[in-house]
Amino acid sequence: MDRIEISEHGKKSISQAEKAANRRKIDMADGAVSFDHNSRVFTLPDGTRISADDVSSEIGEDEYVTIRANDNELTLEPGNYYRLVDKNGEITTFSCGKYGLSSSSFSQHILNGTSMVNKDSSKVELLASLADNANTVGVSLFYQNDWVINTLKDYGFTPGKVSIHINGGNCGDFYLGHNDRLYTIPETQSRIEAINLTNHLEYGAPIGSVWRINGKEYPMNENGYFKIPLDVMCEPGSMEIVDAKGNPVILHDPDV
Structure with a gap:
């Protein structure tokens, strides 16, 4: 003591x-x-x-929590100091308070006159934006997509459903695509709903057809409909419809 x-x-x-x-x-x-x-x-x-x-005047080394996603989930607890070590070994530090994340420190600025802005504050701002469902779509408007993807990988995220939580506050759920794009949950769900509501027999899909999505197969029923679960990450480029022999099916508009 x-x-x-x-x-x-x-x-x-x-x-x-x-x-x-x-x-x-x-x-x-x-x-x-x-x-x-x-x-x-x-x-x-x-x-x-x-x-x-x-x-x-300084934050002790033992006070920092090294941030890393676990099974594509990241929960930030108010009252903690966090640090991110990227693939180049550069360190970004920030704190998590009741009202969100901060890459600046008022006390640090006062005590030793250093700048209140963390040189990698944009990485913290990205994390805060993605924890807010309303901002997930707009992320691409403010940052280059490859930078976003690389930063998420630095945090330990891999393609699939991603969840970022600030305990007691914001919670962001979205998909990180294999094609290095971000998709909102409603965006992918609407794509699946459109598939499930379509009679594929009318669009030229033969009996026995299946949708292949990210390596999994979803069969069409005898009436021409699919029942793909809404929690499947449905992204362009990683899905195709094939017949019973595995040959690609070209769908056509029945009204044309």
């Missing part, structure tokens, strides 16, 4: 563990933190005042 000592001036000096705990209170505060430059005191949203002298 860290020992707390009393300085020669009678002022209580606190341990490094307590300084680290104060740093965490500031970085993970549920709201805006202010700083009085004259008194050098941080004020938390609940009114708690913490002297800058009682705050750790």
Whole structure:
């Protein structure tokens, strides 16, 4: 246990563990933190005042959680510091608070005058965007697609359904395609629904036809319909319809 000592001036000096705990209170505060430059005191949203002298200027190595997706799922817990080590060994650090992710540190800026912006803040912003279902579609509008895919791979994601959760807050579910594209769940489900609602006999598919999707086969029933589950990742380029002998089937519009 860290020992707390009393300085020669009678002022209580606190341990490094307590300084680290104060740093965490500031970085993970549920709201805006202010700083009085004259008194050098941080004020938390609940009114708690913490002297800058009682705050750790650095985050300890043992305080970081190395971020890595597990079975294509990633859950970020408020109150943690995270780090991403990409394939080139470069490190991106950020914190997860009650209201989301932050690649900047107000306390770091105050304590040693460094820039509040992480050089790889875009990677953190991407993660936050993908955790918000509403932003999944717009990701490609702000970032180059190959950069998005490479960043997701750095986080440990592979083709298939991807889930990013910020515990107690946003949750993003989408598909990372084998063709290095992102698909929303509604986008792939609507494609499957269109297949399932189509009478393929009318479009020229013979009895015994199957849809091959990502290596799995889904047979057509005798009435010409398919019942492909809605949770199948249905992406162009990884699906084809074939007859009973495995030959490609060319569908045609019955009205033409």
